[in-house]
Amino acid sequence: QPKAFIFDLDGVITDTAEFHFLAWKQLAEEVGVIFDRKFNEQLKGVGRMDSLERILQLNPERAVMPLAEKERLAAQKNANYLELIAKTTPADILPGIEELLRTAQESGVKIALGSASKNAAFVLEKLELTHYFDYIVDAATVKNGKPHPETFTTAADALGVAYSDCVGIEDADAGVTAIKSAGMFAVGVGDAQHLPHADYRVDSTDELEFTDIIRRYEE
Numbered sequence: 001q002p003k004a005f006i007f008d009l010d011g012v013i014t015d016t017a018e019f020h021f022l023a024w025k026q027l028a029e030e031v032g033v034i035f036d037r038k039f040n041e042q043l044k045g046v047g048r049m050d051s052l053e054r055i056l057q058l059n060p061e062r063a064v065m066p067l068a069e070k071e072r073l074a075a076q077k078n079a080n081y082l083e084l085i086a087k088t089t090p091a092d093i094l095p096g097i098e099e100l101l102r103t104a105q106e107s108g109v110k111i112a113l114g115s116a117s118k119n120a121a122f123v124l125e126k127l128e129l130t131h132y133f134d135y136i137v138d139a140a141t142v143k144n145g146k147p148h149p150e151t152f153t154t155a156a157d158a159l160g161v162a163y164s165d166c167v168g169i170e171d172a173d174a175g176v177t178a179i180k181s182a183g184m185f186a187v188g189v190g191d192a193q194h195l196p197h198a199d200y201r202v203d204s205t206d207e208l209e210f211t212d213i214i215r216r217y218e219e
């Protein structure tokens with residue numbers, strides 16, 4: 001059986017995507033950029049500064065500005081986001097996830113969080129899930145965001161597990177690509193159209209069963 005599970009946060013453990021969207025939308029309005037849910041799909045799994053760059057590209061006139069100004073905008077987005085997630089509770093854990101974490105832990109599988117979010121540890125605290133995790137990747141120390149494999153290899157290295165013994169669980173194509181590039185088994189959560197590269201795919205988190213994942217990994 002695999003020795004480690006590495007979970008994405010947003011879209012897998014909880015649905016922070018809507019709050020990221022609302023926080024960016026507020027900011028986009030301030031900088032005169034039109035921004036919708038469809039475009040937001042492209043930002044899933046993408047780090048804060050990279051997301052800002054993509055949003056600014058929507059209005060080329062605003063895309064060129066000093067780094068300090070970009071940092072101010074990114075900080076403003078994060079302030080919007082923190083206000084929105086302040087009310088997060090364990091009721092916001094996506095269906096089936098706590099069961100999967102519990103079963104994996106009881107089976108001796110190590111568990112890590114591989115999120116691009118600098119707020120990941122805070123969100124896990126709010127969800128009261130921190131105790132399941134042997135390691136949380138610090139997004140601030142990862143140089144190359146998803147689809148680069150660094151987020152996932154950092155987690156495996158910290159756990160001392162070979163990449164081929166790891167299963168990564170992701171809802172974003174950029175994340176699935178990162179897992180595959182690391183030489184890990186990729187479980188995708190979401191529709192087939194968005195996740196063409198997953199080794200094993202389910203439509204939603206409530207279909208994530210420990211024994212199914214192990215079986216597919218071993219096939």
Ligand code: B16
Nearest residue numbers: 009010044045048115116117118119
């Ligand atoms: P922060 P994940 C990602 O989380 C989100 O999907 C993405 O929308 C967000 O921009 C990124 O984290 C950075 O988040 O601004 O909180 O550092 O899916 O990798 O868990």
Ligand code: MG
Nearest residue numbers: 008010011171
């Ligand atoms: Mg995600």
